[in-house]
Amino acid sequence: xxxxxxxxxxxxxxxxxxxxxxxxxxxxxxxxxxxxxxxxxxxxxxxxxxxxxxxxxxxxxxxxxxxxxxxxxxxxxxxxxxxxxxxx
Amino acid sequence: xxxxxxxxxxxxxxxxxxxxxxxxxxxxxxxxxxxxxxxxxxxxxxxxxxxxxxxxxxxxxxxxxxxxxxxxxxxxxxxxxxxxxxxx
Numbered sequence: 001x002x003x004x005x006x007x008x009x010x011x012x013x014x015x016x017x018x019x020x021x022x023x024x025x026x027x028x029x030x031x032x033x034x035x036x037x038x039x040x041x042x043x044x045x046x047x048x049x050x051x052x053x054x055x056x057x058x059x060x061x062x063x064x065x066x067x068x069x070x071x072x073x074x075x076x077x078x079x080x081x082x083x084x085x086x087x088x
Numbered sequence: 089x090x091x092x093x094x095x096x097x098x099x100x101x102x103x104x105x106x107x108x109x110x111x112x113x114x115x116x117x118x119x120x121x122x123x124x125x126x127x128x129x130x131x132x133x134x135x136x137x138x139x140x141x142x143x144x145x146x147x148x149x150x151x152x153x154x155x156x157x158x159x160x161x162x163x164x165x166x167x168x169x170x171x172x173x174x175x176x
Contacts, residue, residue, distance in 0.1 A: 028157060034152075040136040040137075041136075043134070044132065045133035046110075061124065
């Protein structure tokens with residue numbers, strides 16, 4: 001029996017890595033008059049649907065997928081949630 | 089008196105827009121053996137800190153910022169949350 005899961009993956013730059021795009025956006029926002037914006041970090045947001053035998057296997061597969069393809073573990077962190085889809 | 093807010097912004101392609109990066113990632117995942125991945129959409133995830141007079145003003149500013157800089161309203165949707173930071 002397989003289960004279907006919805007997942008949202010958040011990929012962010014590690015805090016020690018300079019976020020050049022974020023710095024550019026912050027500077028542009030200040031020029032546009034939004035002085036209230038202080039920190040800004042830009043990352044990736046991925047929505048996907050995954051079918052697996054169990055939640056444990058889905059979790060394991062998603063970790064592998066993130067490490068191999070969605071995130072660069074050298075400079076990025078990731079987190080995800082995994083929500084079972086009731087309707088099969 | 090000003091208040092500080094943490095915000096997380098999610099920018100996603102509108103459902104009617106073809107996600108070429110997502111399609112490429114899905115095809116690559118299938119080649120790597122992850123047949124269980126069905127839908128995949130790639131978007132942006134932005135973390136920022138904003139100072140404003142009130143939550144209403146912060147909300148208004150963030151909508152402007154998203155429309156002007158963070159998202160392309162023609163092809164993208166966005167949503168965000170706005171969490172007051174207690175420590176001033």
